[in-house]
Amino acid sequence: MAATFWAPHLAAINHGSILSMDCSGRVITKSFKRSTGGSEHYIIVEPPADLGLTEQVACLERRYDETRQELGLPAGSAVFRRLFVSDAMNQIPLLRHSRLTADEDGSPVALSLIQQPPLSRTKLSLLAYHVSGAPDLSKCRLTSRHVVVEKNGLAHLWTTGLCPASDDKLVPATQQTRQMFDTLINTLDGLGGTLRNNCVRTWIYVKDVDVFYNDMVTSRRELFLEQGLSAETHFIASTGIEGACAHRFDIVTMDAYSILGLAPQQVSYLNDFDHLCPTKDYNVTFERGTRIAYADRAHLFISGTASIDSAGQVVHPGNVSRQFDRALDNVEALLRAGSAELSTLMHLIVYLRDPTDHPRIKAALSERLPGVPTIIVQGSVCRPEWLVEVEGMAIADNEDPALPGF
Known part of the structure; x- marks a missing residue:
């Protein structure tokens, strides 16, 4: 079920020196509900575009809170949030002090912060994923970049913001790509998994994609071969797109989703060769x-x-x-x-x-x-x-x- 909510004027929001503002904005949600396995919810929130950054953050916090209440989502149900921002280097330091980027009552949330300006003219937009009604769900934070969600015998690894985090040194995009994947591979290895068997989805953001995309593709192709990923086995569903993190010299940033404990019969790959060619036909390695x-x-x-x-x-x-x-x-x-x-x-x-x-x-x-x-x-x-x-x-x-x- 999907629903769109539009907020009336809201007064007396206690956020720094902000006393009142119009927090109308766009919120749309969709839920998949089942009596077993819990319900899943996706939420998109965009604040009013005519406010400054601090006011937009406050409005987004308020509308997100209201939406969770309307959906009956308890604290701790958030699994993943991605904030799309218009100016990462200047905005992310402020967002680090926001409730949007904080864990909930000690319950960790995987957080992705990426510079991809929202085209609704807002400075930031939120995509959030929640799971409710699952009493067996537990979460733990391995590192600042990795959150494990355990549920029904499976461990869902959410990896966000993998990047060199460099503000003083530029290294080649090929090396940065290798570094990102090595971090993910080592984390999976520590959990008893592999990139080939357990990584389900990646999002790879490339600064100045017209220049550096091929370098990322080359490095990923070489690494996949080392990890046993090929056209004869399978690749990983992925998006490779223009985007940036908050570090001046980082060219490549990655988010990923992996599942530990998957049975082989659970996984299949989607193709329709009447509409799209295999990605291997133009030497790119993704499903x-x-x-x-x-x-x-x-x-x-x-x-x-x-x-x-x-x-x-x-x-x-x-x-x-x-x-x-x-x-x-x-x-x-x-x-x-x-x-x-x-x-x-x-x-x-x-x-x-x-x-x-x-x-x-x-x-x-x-x-x-x-x-x-x-x-x-x-x-x-x-x-x-x-x-x-x-x-x-x-x-x-x-x-x-x-x-x-x-």
């Missing part, structure tokens, strides 16, 4: 999508998807509206391969190269996916000819009692 099946549901992770055809060519060059339609058609084909459909999307992120395309894409989204929580940010795609890319996550019904429960 178009990955499906994780549980007894009562399936999670479908859709990688960054653009206007591409079965021959690997850009479709509709120069026309962002038609490229967006083709990208959604490709997503629909991938979901169909996993026994799901567009209506099962829990959230969608849209990346635009040109911010002036925002109004027409916003209108197209309202028409085609009116009930899906969506966020539109500025982020150049790996090929300059691609004007738009989309990614998302879907949850669909699945009836297979032989599989582990979520």
Whole structure:
């Protein structure tokens, strides 16, 4: 079920020197509810665009709190939050003191902070993921970058903000990519897992993607071969897109999601070769999508998807509206391969190269996916000819009692 809430004027918000403000803003949520395994909730919050940064943070905190109350989400139910910001180097230090980036009552939350300016003209936007109604769920923080969520015999590792954290030295993007993946590999090894068997999804943000994307791809390809990941085995669902963290000399930043304890029969990969070619055809190592099946549901992770055809060519060059339609058609084909459909999307992120395309894409989204929580940010795609890319996550019904429960 999806719902959009619009707030009236709210007064007397106690946030520093702020006494009152109009905290209207955009909030949209979607929940997948089951009596077993718990319910899952995705929340997108955008504050009013006409406020300063401090006021926007205060409004976002307030609207997020209200939304959790409306959904009946208890403290400690938050698993993951991503904040999209317009100026990471200046904004993230302030956000570090916000409740948006804090753990909840000692219950850790995986936090991603990434510079991808929201195109709703706000300085920041929030995507949050919560799990409720699961009494067996527990969380622990391994490091500042790694949170483990244990549930029903599985350990879900959320990794966020992997980067060199360098403000005084520039190292090659190939080396930075290797460093990120080595950190993830070592963490998985400490938990008894491997990159090949347990990593489900990565998000790789590349500063100046038109220049440095190929360096990241080259380094990742070499590392995957070392880890036993190939076209003959499988790759990992991924998005590689323009983005930046708060460190001056960091070119590459990564978030990742891994699951320890997965049974092989739970994992399948999503393709539709009538719509999209295999990624190996243009020497890039990621899966178009990955499906994780549980007894009562399936999670479908859709990688960054653009206007591409079965021959690997850009479709509709120069026309962002038609490229967006083709990208959604490709997503629909991938979901169909996993026994799901567009209506099962829990959230969608849209990346635009040109911010002036925002109004027409916003209108197209309202028409085609009116009930899906969506966020539109500025982020150049790996090929300059691609004007738009989309990614998302879907949850669909699945009836297979032989599989582990979520």
